[in-house]
Amino acid sequence: MFRKTRLYTPGPTPLLPAAQFAMASADIHHRTAEFRALYSKVLAQLKQFVGTENDVIVLSSSGTGAMEAAVSNLTSPGDRVLVLTAGKFGERWTSLAKAFGCQVDLVSAPYGQTFDTAQIRAALQPDTRAVFVQATETSTAVRHCIQSIAETLRAAAPDALLVVDAITGLGTTHFDVDAWGIDVLIGGSQKAVMIPPGLAYLSVSQRAWAAMETSKNPRYYFDLRKERKVAPKGESAYTPAVALIAGLGAALDYIAGQAGGDLVAGRKLLIENAESCAAMTRAGLTALGFTLFAPEAPAAAATAVAVPDGMDSGAVVKALKSRFGAVIANGQGEMQGKLFRIAHLGFFDYMDTIALLGALEFIARDTLGLPVEFGSAVAAAQRVFAARKPDESASAACLCGRANCARS
Amino acid sequence: MFRKTRLYTPGPTPLLPAAQFAMASADIHHRTAEFRALYSKVLAQLKQFVGTENDVIVLSSSGTGAMEAAVSNLTSPGDRVLVLTAGKFGERWTSLAKAFGCQVDLVSAPYGQTFDTAQIRAALQPDTRAVFVQATETSTAVRHCIQSIAETLRAAAPDALLVVDAITGLGTTHFDVDAWGIDVLIGGSQKAVMIPPGLAYLSVSQRAWAAMETSKNPRYYFDLRKERKVAPKGESAYTPAVALIAGLGAALDYIAGQAGGDLVAGRKLLIENAESCAAMTRAGLTALGFTLFAPEAPAAAATAVAVPDGMDSGAVVKALKSRFGAVIANGQGEMQGKLFRIAHLGFFDYMDTIALLGALEFIARDTLGLPVEFGSAVAAAQRVFAARKPDESASAACLCGRANCARS
Numbered sequence: 159m160f161r162k163t164r165l166y167t168p169g170p171t172p173l174l175p176a177a178q179f180a181m182a183s184a185d186i187h188h189r190t191a192e193f194r195a196l197y198s199k200v201l202a203q204l205k206q207f208v209g210t211e212n213d214v215i216v217l218s219s220s221g222t223g224a225m226e227a228a229v230s231n232l233t234s235p236g237d238r239v240l241v242l243t244a245g246k247f248g249e250r251w252t253s254l255a256k257a258f259g260c261q262v263d264l265v266s267a268p269y270g271q272t273f274d275t276a277q278i279r280a281a282l283q284p285d286t287r288a289v290f291v292q293a294t295e296t297s298t299a300v301r302h303c304i305q306s307i308a309e310t311l312r313a314a315a316p317d318a319l320l321v322v323d324a325i326t327g328l329g330t331t332h333f334d335v336d337a338w339g340i341d342v343l344i345g346g347s348q349k350a351v352m353i354p355p356g357l358a359y360l361s362v363s364q365r366a367w368a369a370m371e372t373s374k375n376p377r378y379y380f381d382l383r384k385e386r387k388v389a390p391k392g393e394s395a396y397t398p399a400v401a402l403i404a405g406l407g408a409a410l411d412y413i414a415g416q417a418g419g420d421l422v423a424g425r426k427l428l429i430e431n432a433e434s435c436a437a438m439t440r441a442g443l444t445a446l447g448f449t450l451f452a453p454e455a456p457a458a459a460a461t462a463v464a465v466p467d468g469m470d471s472g473a474v475v476k477a478l479k480s481r482f483g484a485v486i487a488n489g490q491g492e493m494q495g496k497l498f499r500i501a502h503l504g505f506f507d508y509m510d511t512i513a514l515l516g517a518l519e520f521i522a523r524d525t526l527g528l529p530v531e532f533g534s535a536v537a538a539a540q541r542v543f544a545a546r547k548p549d550e551s552a553s554a555a556c557l558c559g560r561a562n563c564a565r566s
Numbered sequence: 567m568f569r570k571t572r573l574y575t576p577g578p579t580p581l582l583p584a585a586q587f588a589m590a591s592a593d594i595h596h597r598t599a600e601f602r603a604l605y606s607k608v609l610a611q612l613k614q615f616v617g618t619e620n621d622v623i624v625l626s627s628s629g630t631g632a633m634e635a636a637v638s639n640l641t642s643p644g645d646r647v648l649v650l651t652a653g654k655f656g657e658r659w660t661s662l663a664k665a666f667g668c669q670v671d672l673v674s675a676p677y678g679q680t681f682d683t684a685q686i687r688a689a690l691q692p693d694t695r696a697v698f699v700q701a702t703e704t705s706t707a708v709r710h711c712i713q714s715i716a717e718t719l720r721a722a723a724p725d726a727l728l729v730v731d732a733i734t735g736l737g738t739t740h741f742d743v744d745a746w747g748i749d750v751l752i753g754g755s756q757k758a759v760m761i762p763p764g765l766a767y768l769s770v771s772q773r774a775w776a777a778m779e780t781s782k783n784p785r786y787y788f789d790l791r792k793e794r795k796v797a798p799k800g801e802s803a804y805t806p807a808v809a810l811i812a813g814l815g816a817a818l819d820y821i822a823g824q825a826g827g828d829l830v831a832g833r834k835l836l837i838e839n840a841e842s843c844a845a846m847t848r849a850g851l852t853a854l855g856f857t858l859f860a861p862e863a864p865a866a867a868a869t870a871v872a873v874p875d876g877m878d879s880g881a882v883v884k885a886l887k888s889r890f891g892a893v894i895a896n897g898q899g900e901m902q903g904k905l906f907r908i909a910h911l912g913f914f915d916y917m918d919t920i921a922l923l924g925a926l927e928f929i930a931r932d933t934l935g936l937p938v939e940f941g942s943a944v945a946a947a948q949r950v951f952a953a954r955k956p957d958e959s960a961s962a963a964c965l966c967g968r969a970n971c972a973r974s
Contacts, residue, residue, distance in 0.1 A: 159838075159839045159842050159843070159915055159916055160824075160839050160913060160914065160915040161915055161916075162913070162915050162917065162918070164917065182590065416568075430567075431567045431568050434567050435567070482915070482916055482917055483915065483917070484917065505568060505570070506568065507567055507568040507569055507570050507890075507891065508567055508569075508890055508924075508925065509570065509572065509890055509891070509892065509921035509922070509924065509925055510570070510921070512920060512921050512924030512925070512944075513917035513918070513920050513921035513924070514917070516916075516917065516920030516921070516924065516944055516948065517916065517917055517920070519948065520948070520951075520952075531945075532941075532944070532945035532948040532949060532952075533940075533941030533942060533944045533945030533948065534941060534945075536920075536924055536940070536941045536944045536945075537939075537940035537941030537942075537944075540924065540927065540928070540940040540941065541940060543928075544928075544940075
């Protein structure tokens with residue numbers, strides 16, 4: 159039978175057709191009124207999508223470029239920073255901070271878990287310049303509670319800057335950037351906004367802009383102040399990725415269009431969509447006998463699933479691709495071979511979710527040799543779908559999804 | 567949740583990405599060496615795809631244009647023709663033959679059924695000029711046994727021309743055009759070849775070319791002799807649909823690529839793919855309690871499903887679209903409201919089939935109020951998939967799929 163290629167990876171994610179069409183027709187020079195109008199519109203939309211009154215800066219780079227920009231613009235060699243790490247992307251904060259000469263304090267959580275708020279409080283020092291954390295740790299599919307981390311920070315170290323990598327968090331979890339005092343929040347294009355890799359964006363608070371004036375680390379391409387200076391004219395400091403910007407505009411139009419043109423309400427629907435796909439997937443895989451890797455604080459962005467001891471998650475990834483054409487992600491770093499990851503962020507729907515579970519039933523049976531009753535994972539997901547309340551997430555006390563969150 | 571638009575209609579069918587890319591880059595003038603090379607290649611590929619040594623002529627029109635070409639090129643006013651009709655497209659042959667002044671004899675089968683060979687034999691007259699039939703009647707999803715019809719014709723009326731509408735039959739059922747003596751076999755672009763509507767093609771036998779010399783019906787745009795004259799130079803008589811021809815070439819490349827570059831073997835895989843999707847779908851819907859509309863001779867191109875008495879199949883079509891984004895077809899003509907149709911021809915795979923069944927379980931439950939056990943249709947389809955033998959179809963005595971076929 160045919161095997162269509164289908165991405166279920168936590169970035170890149172499936173492309174939105176409307177964005178693809180916009181990209182294909184983006185035959186625009188970047189120093190023209192036409193581009194300036196497009197860029198100004200997209201920058202205004204991004205502020206709504208991020209949910210902030212702060213400036214939002216766009217970079218032509220991967221998400222890591224924006225992470226570097228946060229470090230290089232906000233710190234000086236010798237600065238003390240705190241990194242909260244629970245996976246590969248937490249470790250990337252450590253590497254970046256060290257590359258720029260920072261003195262790094264760490265609060266770690268084991269892979270698959272999130273942080274103990276008391277440990278964060280204890281690790282904060284009077285001279286902590288900035289705290290770096292992920293909203294969702296993509297490598298383990300854990301959601302950290304940014305709201306409780308922000309509150310801890312404000313109480314214990316009010317001068318420290320809070321920098322949040324929300325590359326897979328934006329559009330899959332709720333933030334109140336300004337109320338919580340998030341100084342920098344980072345997003346990327348190949349995630350919930352359903353376009354290819356190549357763009358990153360950062361919201362930057364007034365405190366962060368002020369901090370940049372005193373930070374001594376070298377930066378040129380990623381100097382956020384240069385972008386801030388020209389952005390009000392609808393320009394970027396260097397040649398921007400024009401087609402991706404056109405695609406991003408079309409994707410944000412699409413998200414707004416899901417809620418009658420209201421981008422803030424559309425973002426809420428986008429988050430709920432990911433939550434629904436994630437809840438269906440968790441139920442389906444649990445019904446098949448798999449162990450969820452991050453049961454305490456599962457991200458809606460992706461689901462990480464442990465394979466039984468002695469089995470290789472890489473075999474699942476490989477068999478799914480060769481037999482059905484669907485692409486999921488293996489574990490990363492030390493988790494390689496131990497877990498596989500299924501994305502829900504962006505352009506996924508009920509039928510995508512059912513189709514993947516219907517394929518994974520065969521892989522569980524034939525590749526892993528598990529006892530599988532046909533239709534059982536699908537049925538478990540269908541029961542979740544049938545019981546779903548559209549506004550479920552909005553009514554929860556805390557939105558982080560962690561059972562024992564300090565805020566609940 | 568998001569609802570992606572997904573076509574499960576028996577034309578247009580889902581587009582092949584490789585064909586879309588070829589169409590998007592088809593910035594070619596049609597009176598150039600570049601186009602002549604493309605067109606010559608596609609004409610040669612079509613002969614392989616149709617499976618004939620006869621000429622294959624391409625028209626920029628819908629399939630109905632090619633049906634008209636068959637009638638207008640092969641008949642004269644007052645000619646006696648036999649139409650075999652069992653649905654809306656059989657009735658179209660009657661309308662066309664009458665529009666061109668033919669005297670029409672009919673062999674009819676009730677909707678959902680196929681023909682009695684003895685009736686065909688009895689209806690043939692010494693002066694029957696041509697016999698018109700569908701390979702698969704798309705409106706009822708029935709497959710007619712062209713092989714047995716051709717044999718009946720050769721024995722009882724060897725001079726009559728055999729014209730087969732294989733618009734949904736090509737790529738979903740086996741033909742041996744030359745051995746069976748099919749004089750004209752018609753295909754269309756928006757079917758198993760996975761590109762948009764706008765092209766039709768006909769294989770034309772030497773007998774049919776000879777017959778055109780004496781037929782007196784008027785034709786100009788659809789004069790097949792004009793196309794035959796210029797085709798060896800890689801040209802078409804009138805402006806061709808260049809992008810569709812580029813898309814068709816890419817689609818035929820893709821089909822060949824499924825079998826290591828062998829288009830004949832690739833066509834066999836394409837047919838088996840449709841058969842697998844159809845068998846899964848039939849099992850799934852039967853498990854849900856639906857009645858198949860054409861159980862005797864089901865086409866692999868599509869499955870027609872009756873809704874219980876007093877229920878409206880239009881409600882199923884509408885609810886599936888509004889709730890899950892998937893598009894299936896209602897019944898046509900007098901079958902409207904009584905059945906719905908799901909396509910399998912072209913670019914469908916296991917995951918498409920599972921996803922649709924997983925959605926139809928909800929529609930059966932919530933729209934039709936049927937008792938549905940979640941996962942039951944999916945599981946029935948999975949059992950078919952698990953038991954599938956790849957070369958099943960090739961080993962059958964007759965390939966028409968009809969239980970009581972005269973040839974079995």
